[in-house]
Amino acid sequence: MEVFTNTKRVLDSRKTTVELILSDHKKECLSCVRNNNCELQTLSLELGCDAKKYQGVTNSYPIDDSTPYLVRDNDKCVLCRRCVAACSKYQSIGVIGANARGFDTHIATAFEKPLAEVACVGCGQCINVCPVGALHEKESIDEILAALADPDKYVVVGTAPSVRIGLGEEFGMKMGSNVEGKMVAALRRLGFKNVFDVDYAADLTIMEEGTEFLGRLKNGGVLPMITSCSPAWIKFCEHNYPELLDHLSTCKSPQQMFGAVCKTYYAEKLGIDPKKMVVVSVMPCTAKKFEIGRKDQSAAGVPDIDIAITTRELARLIKRAGIMFEALPDEKFDEPFGIATTAGLLFGATGGVMEAALRTVVEVVTKKDAPSLDFKEVRGTKGIKEATYDVAGTKVKVAVCSGLANARELMEKIKAGKADYHFIEVMSCPGGCVNGGGQPIKSAEVRNNCDVKAIRAAAIYDADKKSQLRKSHANPAIQTIYKEYFGEPNSHKAHEILHTSYVKRDKF
Numbered sequence: 001m002e003v004f005t006n007t008k009r010v011l012d013s014r015k016t017t018v019e020l021i022l023s024d025h026k027k028e029c030l031s032c033v034r035n036n037n038c039e040l041q042t043l044s045l046e047l048g049c050d051a052k053k054y055q056g057v058t059n060s061y062p063i064d065d066s067t068p069y070l071v072r073d074n075d076k077c078v079l080c081r082r083c084v085a086a087c088s089k090y091q092s093i094g095v096i097g098a099n100a101r102g103f104d105t106h107i108a109t110a111f112e113k114p115l116a117e118v119a120c121v122g123c124g125q126c127i128n129v130c131p132v133g134a135l136h137e138k139e140s141i142d143e144i145l146a147a148l149a150d151p152d153k154y155v156v157v158g159t160a161p162s163v164r165i166g167l168g169e170e171f172g173m174k175m176g177s178n179v180e181g182k183m184v185a186a187l188r189r190l191g192f193k194n195v196f197d198v199d200y201a202a203d204l205t206i207m208e209e210g211t212e213f214l215g216r217l218k219n220g221g222v223l224p225m226i227t228s229c230s231p232a233w234i235k236f237c238e239h240n241y242p243e244l245l246d247h248l249s250t251c252k253s254p255q256q257m258f259g260a261v262c263k264t265y266y267a268e269k270l271g272i273d274p275k276k277m278v279v280v281s282v283m284p285c286t287a288k289k290f291e292i293g294r295k296d297q298s299a300a301g302v303p304d305i306d307i308a309i310t311t312r313e314l315a316r317l318i319k320r321a322g323i324m325f326e327a328l329p330d331e332k333f334d335e336p337f338g339i340a341t342t343a344g345l346l347f348g349a350t351g352g353v354m355e356a357a358l359r360t361v362v363e364v365v366t367k368k369d370a371p372s373l374d375f376k377e378v379r380g381t382k383g384i385k386e387a388t389y390d391v392a393g394t395k396v397k398v399a400v401c402s403g404l405a406n407a408r409e410l411m412e413k414i415k416a417g418k419a420d421y422h423f424i425e426v427m428s429c430p431g432g433c434v435n436g437g438g439q440p441i442k443s444a445e446v447r448n449n450c451d452v453k454a455i456r457a458a459a460i461y462d463a464d465k466k467s468q469l470r471k472s473h474a475n476p477a478i479q480t481i482y483k484e485y486f487g488e489p490n491s492h493k494a495h496e497i498l499h500t501s502y503v504k505r506d507k508f
């Protein structure tokens with residue numbers, strides 16, 4: 001059989017299909033968040049569609065903006081069901097599906113509940129696969145502009161490791177471009193008083209988490225200990241495995257540690273009332289918008305972080321300010337929280353937290369330089385990785401997973417008593433934060449032809465290879481904060497400011 005795929009008949013048929021989709025589509029391209037990065041728009045142009053050809057009855061659904069992180073506008077949905085697949089297959093959550101039938105079919109939760117009332121974890125993986133503007137993060141750009149314009153506020157910003165790896169793509173640069181210097185320059189021009197690096201707080205996390213792990217190992221604490229940096233993972237665990245919450249490290253995530261040290265240590269140094277300080281975080285993640293509102297995340301009596309935005313929102317903010325990103329010079333982060341190691345940078349890729357922790361744990365226990373800082377067994381985009389390392393005569397078995405379906409597999413193993421691990425790293429998004437729900441969106445065509453997460457992760461390992469500072473405990477700014485403020489890792493003061501607690505949530 002010979003099949004012709006681009007005859008006039010086929011092209012006419014494709015055109016009619018897209019025109020029928022457009023007949024029941026809220027056509028708001030001029031103000032749509034996906035304008036210029038929309039698969040429906042691209043197809044319509046390619047096929048020469050007449051967007052107004054078919055006029056008739058249209059559906060109109062209420063916008064679901066019940067969560068602090070996600071907006072669903074079903075009037076722009078093309079019913080491809082990619083979000084449904086991402087939620088159930090990558091993440092094993094399945095809180096959304098196709099409700100009703102025929103012309104009334106729409107994507108929603110069971111019983112049409114608002115997303116905030118189901119066990120959605122805020123990972124944003126549904127946004128990343130959506131071809132159109134039906135799903136997007138809840139935007140906080142106006143809040144930032146208002147804070148920057150307020151003379152009574154001292155506004156600082158910090159950027160997560162993988163933001164510098166993704167941001168350039170929003171300005172047409174090739175995937176895997178590390179635009180750290182230009183990103184810092186852009187943030188400075190936007191008017192932030194200080195531009196800090198959340199990699200510093202990742203180093204701080206390693207000091208606290210590594211010490212917590214060694215304590216549990218020595219004193220018979222709950223093992224395996226599981227990392228707590230990824231807020232969608234934490235919410236997932238609270239909904240689905242409340243009986244395993246004691247396994248979670250009590251460390252706040254790097255985002256929250258960053259906000260906490262800004263509003264305590266740094267505010268005290270500057271003599272500023274923490275109420276007047278606005279801390280903005282730029283994250284590759286939508287769940288971070290949920291995390292900032294969690295209980296027990298207010299070290300100075302006010303929220304550690306005031307506003308969390310995604311990499312995509314930062315790009316929009318830069319564009320709105322008319323900054324020519326590509327033409328910016330490379331600039332450096334401000335001190336003290338701009339001094340970071342590439343152990344902190346590794347947090348952007350699956351296996352990175354584990355590798356950073358191992359670098360520190362091995363050297364702290366043996367009290368000498370590790371023979372190698374490369375723990376290559378935990379690298380790579382495989383969903384679940386395992387390795388065993390000899391740490392001063394103790395065999396430490398670790399596991400690393402990304403994507404919540406893989407996390408579920410490991411949790412079931414723990415529940416069944418079949419997991420002999422000491423330490424587990426979980427990142428909610430497949431491949432880790434480089435592929436987070438707030439990173440630049442790639443079309444299906446791009447995703448099908450290359451491994452986006454591997455290309456972005458390679459940029460992180462490349463920077464690590466070239467770095468002189470590769471161990472969190474060797475970060476001079478980290479050594480200073482312990483000397484001047486916390487005393488030692490896991491001290492009483494460190495616990496009050498840098499650690500948190502978890503809650504049990506409904507399963508549905």
Ligand code: SF4
Nearest residue numbers: 028029032038132133
């Ligand atoms: S989803 Fe695409 S086609 Fe629809 S309004 Fe937005 S940009 Fe335009």
Ligand code: SF4
Nearest residue numbers: 087120121123124126
């Ligand atoms: S944010 Fe994550 S958990 Fe929530 S609906 Fe989307 S994919 Fe599912």
Ligand code: SF4
Nearest residue numbers: 077078080081083130
């Ligand atoms: S991925 Fe987007 S367009 Fe496709 S079903 Fe989900 S919301 Fe609709």
